[in-house]
Amino acid sequence: MVYYQNQILNFMRYRINLSVCLSTVLHSMQYFLTGSSGLTTFPEFVAVGMVDGVQIDYYDSNTQRVVLKQDWMELVTIEDPDYLERNTGKAQGAQQTFKANIGIAKLRFNQTGGAHMFQFMCGCEWDDEDDTNDGHYQFGYDGEDFIALDLKTMTWVAPVRQAVPTKRKWDQDRAGLQYIKNYQTKECDYWLKKYLVYGKSTLQRTERPRVSLLQRSPSSPVVCHATGFYPDRVVVFWRRDGQELHEQVDPGEVLPNHDGTFQVSVDLNLTAVPQEDWGRYECVVQLKGIEDISTPLDPALIRTNWGKTGVGGDGVVLLSVFSVYLSIYWLWTLSQLISETFHTAAPPRSSTVDVVCLQRQLLEEVKMLRRTQEQLLQVEREKLLVEREKLRLAQAKFD
Structure with a gap:
């Protein structure tokens, strides 16, 4: 729907x-x-x-x-x-x-x-x-x-x-x-x-988010990733010179974590931002009941995929922290859904499946099946047109 x-x-x-x-x-x-x-x-x-x-x-x-x-x-x-x-x-x-x-x-x-x-x-x-x-x-x-x-x-x-x-x-x-x-x-x-x-x-509890800056490659966007917060009504945005950015920004949706908390990511496209201007940018996370969390766009704070960073030299250990984190979440969700659907084991009541x-x-599967059906029908129509054309040519030759 x-x-x-x-x-x-x-x-x-x-x-x-x-x-x-x-x-x-x-x-x-x-x-x-x-x-x-x-x-x-x-x-x-x-x-x-x-x-x-x-x-x-x-x-x-x-x-x-x-x-x-x-x-x-x-x-x-x-x-x-x-x-x-x-x-x-x-x-x-x-x-x-x-x-x-x-x-x-x-x-x-x-x-x-x-x-x-x-x-x-x-x-x-x-x-x-x-x-x-x-x-x-x-x-x-x-x-x-x-x-x-x-x-x-x-x-x-x-x-x-x-x-x-x-x-x-x-x-x-x-x-x-x-x-x-x-x-x-x-x-x-x-x-x-x-x-x-x-x-x-x-x-009605409140859990403070943990905020990280992530970047896959020097040319990719910087991701402001907030996780572990509750409730899900959070605002995460990038700010330049104290003003909220609406361009260069790709906001993500709030997703659930396996422990009942939530996560969200907001990308900042740095294509048109010279590195000397990075100090003008910051990621801001707002959650009711806590003070705003502001993280400056500082290269020393960014966890990268291509080498060691200024934060404890995480380097390779933190290469895929974001993608691995999401993979673990989806694997956990899948296992819980299989348990829920086939009832091979009773999931815990605190589950947020x-x-x-x-x-x-x-729904996507249904849509895909419908598209496949339409494609098959189109193939059949084309085959029918080919057969009709062959029949017409054969009749014309006979005549």
């Missing part, structure tokens, strides 16, 4: 307006539901709950049960003994609905086979300083927006013609709209605040 991909993994990290986040505290709760067909290595249905970017529960069609992913979630079940049974029932119902939805979508898009995914995302955000809240409620099909609810007008928006029949039907369902409105304005906000209380020590990342990868 386009909005889903841009607003989330840019996954699940809730890409909130970071300039606002430093002056306010914005909390979020979201649920991601994914139904699939034609994929043998992924459950037909998966549901994931997130609070402030932390996974709180998980359900899939293989186990048919909701599993808590945080130890502090036990407090919820103590107060509400029916919590797991009730939410398992909801997930099982959604599983059947999604299976039907994929069938309907395939008919609407005139599809017969292949791999397809139907997704749903709903959630709410709450600003604990001014007590305002907002939310979203939307569906996607094969990585594209399908239909979404405008919560201000309480009408459905259909960005593709295949969703128009659904819009007409759902716009007339006043009871359904009222249910969604009640969930978005009351129930979602209620549960978000409850989870924040139970998970306060985890969800990025299920949505896998979903995005599967």
Whole structure:
């Protein structure tokens, strides 16, 4: 889902307006539901709950049960003994609905086979300083927006013609709209605040980032890499003469670490920067609750790939610190996802497995399969044209 991909993994990290986040505290709760067909290595249905970017529960069609992913979630079940049974029932119902939805979508898009995914995302955000809240409620099909609810007008928006029949039907369902409105304005906000209380020590902690400057070669950009911070609402930028740079800069997305913290990198292109001007540049990391961390663009502070640096002579040891770090993270995530999917071992409840990342990868797989199908069809069309031309020439010769 386009909005889903841009607003989330840019996954699940809730890409909130970071300039606002430093002056306010914005909390979020979201649920991601994914139904699939034609994929043998992924459950037909998966549901994931997130609070402030932390996974709180998980359900899939293989186990048919909701599993808590945080130890502090036990407090919820103590107060509400029916919590797991009730939410398992909801997930099982959604599983059947999604299976039907994929069938309907395939008919609407005139599809017969292949791999397809139907997704749903709903959630709410709450600003604990001014007590305002907002939310979203939307569906996607094969990585594209399908239909979404405008919560201000309480009408459905259909960005593709295949969703128009659904819009007409759902716009007339006043009871359904009222249910969604009640969930978005009351129930979602209620549960978000409850989870924040139970998970306060985890969800409302602050961990200071570690900042490094990295460079692969003398001609490559200098990377300002911040890691080990929590929460994920961080601002990292390059500054020249005290002014934030918007050109020459390539910002990266916030990614999860295996220990529940986060990392992010921002590249600075030095092509048009003479080395005598390096002293005018600095990388700044801002995280609510701590003082700004400023790292000057000093050659002695840069960890490089081509020799020893001024920081303890790291040299070869630090050649690939960034790429190795990312490789370890992705290997760890893959192992956790394999465990999650096939249930060969129970993952720890504090796991922050990025299920949505896998979903995005599967979406890419779906898109790739569709492109391959289109290419094969094009080849078949070209073969048919060749055969028709041969037949025409043969008939002309016979005549």
